[in-house]
Amino acid sequence: MIEDFETIDEFLTHGTSGVEEAIRTAAATEIMPRFRQLAAHEINEKSGPHDLVTDADRKAEIRLTEALAKLLPGSVVVGEEAVHANPATYEAVRGEAPVWIVDPVDGTRQFVHGDPGFCTLVSLAQDGVVRASWTYAPALDQLATATRGGGAFLDGVRLRSGSPEPDRDLDVATSHPYYTTDEQKRALLGLHTEGVRPRPCGSAGLEYLHIAQGVLDATAFSWEAAWDHAAGLLLVEEAGGTHLTRTGEPFRITGGNALPFTTARDEATARRVAGLLAGGA
Structure with missing residues (x-):
């Protein structure tokens, strides 16, 4: 009933x-x-x-x-x-x-x-x-x-996301190039630096789950569609992680975000990735 x-x-x-x-x-x-x-x-x-x-x-x-x-x-x-x-x-x-x-x-x-x-x-x-x-x-x-x-x-x-081990390269799942503008491509290039291992993402929902599990350190996504992000953002938040746009603000499912944005296991990792995205742009 x-x-x-x-x-x-x-x-x-x-x-x-x-x-x-x-x-x-x-x-x-x-x-x-x-x-x-x-x-x-x-x-x-x-x-x-x-x-x-x-x-x-x-x-x-x-x-x-x-x-x-x-x-x-x-x-x-x-x-x-x-x-x-x-x-x-x-x-x-x-x-x-x-x-x-x-x-x-x-x-x-x-x-x-x-x-x-x-x-x-x-x-x-x-x-x-x-x-x-x-x-x-x-x-x-x-x-x-x-x-x-x-x-x-x-x-x-x-689920507890935890924090990445010190002195280990960060594993970051990123948007595929065909989903990005030229400006976003430049921002994502900021992740191609020492101490970061970027790779193309799979299912966004499962990448968020991997962060909540503590087996992936962060994502860097360049699109806003709420159906891809809403479920995973809450999952990560409740596991102890957080999310930031490249201007340092939380991602909003209602839109108007500075892209790309990152979701990460902890605040320090989110700020590091967001900073690299801002520097790349």
Whole structure:
């Protein structure tokens, strides 16, 4: 039975089990049956050959949109594929109503190539603040969750990002060149320096999970789409990490950020990476 929750706080206290059920159902019915089974006609390009969408993306988002909107009366859903079809729907991220931010398959490129490194991202935000998040990697059978002020967990185990070991090169996952402007490319070049090991990122959601786990030190991303970042930003924050733009301000899911920005295991690492990005630009 679906209960009526009057506030987002009430929902977060009593209703979040329905979110996990909705995510697992969408993955089991729309995503995993197509994993390594995609036909050519089920894969399409959006803005170019590096921006792919599949039937799994579309159908999982439809299923999630229907389920999540019912869980919290008055909430709205912003999904990647719906925004691609109608960009105006993205404005709900900046509105006052509780908003579900959904990326049905984060890491579509990996999904298409049969790589298990993809995930479903769901977050719940209001007034530009992410209140809860879910990162589900169905091929890896991993579920990471976070609530603001309540901690970050992977399969029920508390996550602590910790700090990088002293005198070790920083491992930093960065935007692919085809997602960056010339100015952003110059900023990212600032990471090609002694003491830093930059590499191209995989699924953004899983890179954030790796930071929360303490197995990746930082990211440097050059795009703002909330569906890629909202869930992971909260996960990292609740694990003890932080995020900064290259001008030293926290990243805002509502946009208008100085890019690239970094998310890191601790504040010292975030400030170091942000400084290198500012110097590169």
